[in-house]
Amino acid sequence: MKPVGPIPPGFADQTGELAIGGRPVSSLVSEAGATPLFVYSADMIAQRISDLREHLPASIRLNYAIKANSFAPLLNRMAALVDGFDIASRGELEMALASGMKPSSISFAGPGKGDDELAAAIEAGVTINLESEHEAERALAIGRRGNLTPCLAIRVNPRFELRGSGMKMGGGAKPFGIDAERIPALVRELATQDCEWRGLHIFTGSQSLDAQAVLEAQANVLALADQIARDSGIGIPLLNMGGGFGIPYFPGDKPLDLARLGQGISVGMQNLPSTLSDTEFHIELGRYLVGEAGVYLTRILDRKESYGETYLITDGGLHHQLAASGNFGTVVRRNYPVGIATRFDKPAEETVNIVGRLCTPLDRLADKVRMPKAGVGDIVAVFCAGAYGASASPSAFLGHGPAAEILV
Numbered sequence: 253m254k255p256v257g258p259i260p261p262g263f264a265d266q267t268g269e270l271a272i273g274g275r276p277v278s279s280l281v282s283e284a285g286a287t288p289l290f291v292y293s294a295d296m297i298a299q300r301i302s303d304l305r306e307h308l309p310a311s312i313r314l315n316y317a318i319k320a321n322s323f324a325p326l327l328n329r330m331a332a333l334v335d336g337f338d339i340a341s342r343g344e345l346e347m348a349l350a351s352g353m354k355p356s357s358i359s360f361a362g363p364g365k366g367d368d369e370l371a372a373a374i375e376a377g378v379t380i381n382l383e384s385e386h387e388a389e390r391a392l393a394i395g396r397r398g399n400l401t402p403c404l405a406i407r408v409n410p411r412f413e414l415r416g417s418g419m420k421m422g423g424g425a426k427p428f429g430i431d432a433e434r435i436p437a438l439v440r441e442l443a444t445q446d447c448e449w450r451g452l453h454i455f456t457g458s459q460s461l462d463a464q465a466v467l468e469a470q471a472n473v474l475a476l477a478d479q480i481a482r483d484s485g486i487g488i489p490l491l492n493m494g495g496g497f498g499i500p501y502f503p504g505d506k507p508l509d510l511a512r513l514g515q516g517i518s519v520g521m522q523n524l525p526s527t528l529s530d531t532e533f534h535i536e537l538g539r540y541l542v543g544e545a546g547v548y549l550t551r552i553l554d555r556k557e558s559y560g561e562t563y564l565i566t567d568g569g570l571h572h573q574l575a576a577s578g579n580f581g582t583v584v585r586r587n588y589p590v591g592i593a594t595r596f597d598k599p600a601e602e603t604v605n606i607v608g609r610l611c612t613p614l615d616r617l618a619d620k621v622r623m624p625k626a627g628v629g630d631i632v633a634v635f636c637a638g639a640y641g642a643s644a645s646p647s648a649f650l651g652h653g654p655a656a657e658i659l660v
């Protein structure tokens with residue numbers, strides 16, 4: 253028997269079934285017309301954002317990194333709830349603009365931007381987070397050719413990283429950003445060019461459940477931004493401090509202490525170096541805003557025994573929920589929170605393996621978990637599916653196609 257991760261708060265049973273946004277799963281599945289299905293709760297997302305705003309200093313602007321979940325109805329809702337979107341491709345630029353988010357509140361990072369992407373971003377008036385000196389030259393040249401003024405920020409590759417971060421994206425040699433030592437020279441160069449100087453983007457890592465580690469990273473970010481401002485002699489209009497706020501996915505994971513984090517960030521904001529006294533601060537979050545508000549529902553197609561183990565074979569799999577299968581940036585596979593959505597009020601009575609329908613041994617949704625007895629037709633719920641599910645899974649693999657999605 254292996255444990256499952258913690259089911260996020262707010263999911264109750266209603267007449268024996270899992271309810272999302274006050275509606276039982278069978279009603280959600282009939283509305284969507286099919287399984288597999290991602291259901292996202294708009295109320296839970298709104299609640300998460302209002303909790304964050306309550307704890308963070310009012311001066312901090314909140315951006316959503318749309319790669320976590322770019323489902324159009326969700327983006328439309330998010331556009332009214334957050335202060336900006338962070339994007340990483342031309343496709344995401346189009347989605348962000350279609351949501352109604354103001355171009356001046358969109359920023360575009362990503363280590364390999366094509367000329368077409370730079371041109372589209374400059375035309376739209378979104379901020380480009382430059383990832384190399386070469387990219388700076390290209391953006392300036394495209395601006396000159398089109399008689400447009402690019403809005404440019406620089407993404408810094410810092411020497412430090414978010415301690416214990418689930419995904420390492422700072423600290424040492426990296427394809428992301430420009431090494432910290434080279435930033436002041438580029439800032440001075442941009443000041444002589446025809447562009448609007450927007451400031452710095454310093455992202456230090458992801459998926460941290462440790463408030464102290466996030467605060468240390470942010471203190472380092474502020475110190476580095478101060479250093480760059482002093483070395484370049486040029487102010488920083490905007491500082492995107494990254495984020496990295498994590499959510500509990502696995503057995504033993506504890507939620508981030510938001511009160512402690514908010515308190516620490518407030519202290520940081522009250523003790524800013526004078527170089528940053530006119531700076532606007534952004535935090536960019538993906539999974540923390542949407543991850544726990546999404547559930548992946550998949551129906552049991554078959555129930556089989558093999559050498560003493562029971563397999564529940566579902567109509568879903570890693571082509572929709574790669575992360576839950578343990579194949580998206582994890583070293584050791586652990587179980588996400590899962591449940592039998594159509595028997596949500598029943599006690600666990602057997603140990604089963606829940607798998608997807610793909611012809612690969614990688615396609616596991618839950619290993620050796622204790623569940624209520626379930627059979628063909630029952631619906632399995634995989635929780636924490638609101639981020640990096642549909643947007644980060646290989647839905648073309650094996651030809652079953654993408655899952656349906658609804659926002660309720």
Ligand SMILES: *Cc1c(COP(=O)(O)O)cnc(C)c1O
Pocket residue numbers: 317319320338361455457458459494495496497536537538539540639
């Ligand atoms: C992926 C990413 C994010 C969002 O990360 P989460 O862990 O989902 O919060 C934010 N900023 C940058 C630069 C990213 O690459």
